[in-house]
Amino acid sequence: MTCPRESEILDALMTARWPEACEDELRAHAQSCALCADLVLVATAITNDVPEAHVPTSGVAWWRMQRRDREEAARAASRTITIVQASSILAAIAVVLTILGGVSAMSESWRNGIAHGLQLLNSLPQWGLPLLLTLALVLAAAPVALYFAVRD
Amino acid sequence: MRISVDAIMGGALTEVGDRAGAEARTIVLMDEETFRAFYDRTARSVWAYLARMTNDRQLADDLLQETYYKFYRAGAHYENETHRRNALFCIATNLARDASRRRRHVELVPLPEHDEFTADDHTASRAANRTDLARAMERLNPRQREMLWLAYAQGASHEEIAQILGVKAASIKQLLFRARRKLAALLRRSHA
Numbered sequence: 445m446t447c448p449r450e451s452e453i454l455d456a457l458m459t460a461r462w463p464e465a466c467e468d469e470l471r472a473h474a475q476s477c478a479l480c481a482d483l484v485l486v487a488t489a490i491t492n493d494v495p496e497a498h499v500p501t502s503g504v505a506w507w508r509m510q511r512r513d514r515e516e517a518a519r520a521a522s523r524t525i526t527i528v529q530a531s532s533i534l535a536a537i538a539v540v541l542t543i544l545g546g547v548s549a550m551s552e553s554w555r556n557g558i559a560h561g562l563q564l565l566n567s568l569p570q571w572g573l574p575l576l577l578t579l580a581l582v583l584a585a586a587p588v589a590l591y592f593a594v595r596d
Numbered sequence: 597m598r599i600s601v602d603a604i605m606g607g608a609l610t611e612v613g614d615r616a617g618a619e620a621r622t623i624v625l626m627d628e629e630t631f632r633a634f635y636d637r638t639a640r641s642v643w644a645y646l647a648r649m650t651n652d653r654q655l656a657d658d659l660l661q662e663t664y665y666k667f668y669r670a671g672a673h674y675e676n677e678t679h680r681r682n683a684l685f686c687i688a689t690n691l692a693r694d695a696s697r698r699r700r701h702v703e704l705v706p707l708p709e710h711d712e713f714t715a716d717d718h719t720a721s722r723a724a725n726r727t728d729l730a731r732a733m734e735r736l737n738p739r740q741r742e743m744l745w746l747a748y749a750q751g752a753s754h755e756e757i758a759q760i761l762g763v764k765a766a767s768i769k770q771l772l773f774r775a776r777r778k779l780a781a782l783l784r785r786s787h788a
């Protein structure tokens with residue numbers, strides 16, 4: 445499967461010494477040895493096929509990479525902002541609904557005057573107060589989350 | 597099959613112990629000077645590899661940028677230049693495979709080089725040989741193409757090819773031998 449002279453021929457091919465700068469004896473071997481003949485045929489075809497590369501300069505590549513970095517960061521931030529905004533809107537709607545519910549529930553007590561305003565809390569549905577507190581917390585946390593999202 | 601850069605580099609790093617292995621996983625982005633020097637040393641060969649694996653020069657331009665971006669964002673620390681280079685080629689290989697999968701129907705016949713429009717005898721014969729090679733390469737599977745290119749265009753060692761392609765080092769010799777024999781037979785047939 446391998447010929448002991450392969451590495452010698454490969455080295456000559458890779459360093460552009462093949463065939464002119466090689467000894468006649470090595471060239472004769474490559475003609476008579478099937479393995480080395482394959483090696484010469486394939487390696488020559490491939491090395492002759494290396495296309496001339498026209499790549500951007502390293503400065504341009506670096507600049508594009510930094511720009512892409514900023515774009516990715518902006519995209520990630522806008523995703524976070526969208527989530528925060530959606531949560532805030534939902535929270536606001538829930539607060540309004542809760543307050544409206546509370547107001548209608550306490551309409552009876554309104555008639556007894558503002559002095560009995562404290563009854564408001566008692567008149568809220570049982571789940572109203574925890575919900576109200578949670579939503580207040582979300583609203584308070586939203587600007588903080590927004591700050592961390594856009595900080596970068 | 598996707599090749600895991602982390603697995604490759606992790607494997608390479610077990611040789612130098614756990615401390616270095618832990619360091620390898622620390623994300624530290626390359627500074628501009630280091631990146632540019634590395635890019636200058638490698639970009640042309642990565643581009644040539646991508647161009648020949650996808651057979652599309654324009655796609656190679658895009659994939660080149662993507663390769664370096666992924667490499668940069670991985671932010672890994674490499675034991676030496678060879679490992680760093682292997683990781684880069686590993687990323688390029690994955691991207692070329694993905695791109696090729698996305699456009700399987702595209703015929704693998706080479707696009708003309710800019711200078712081949714001036715068709716004197718020499719360039720015409722080069723173009724013909726290139727077409728022969730491209731047609732023959734098309735008959736190989738992607739891993740065989742990658743292997744042969746890395747071995748004979750990049751001069752990569754068996755160990756390096758194993759790392760880049762995520763193949764066991766012990767199998768490379770045999771796989772490379774088979775790929776070479778197949779390509780040689782195809783080339784002889786096309787020359788006949």
Ligand SMILES: [Zn+2]
Pocket residue numbers: 447448449450473474477478479480481
């Ligand atoms: Zn031989």
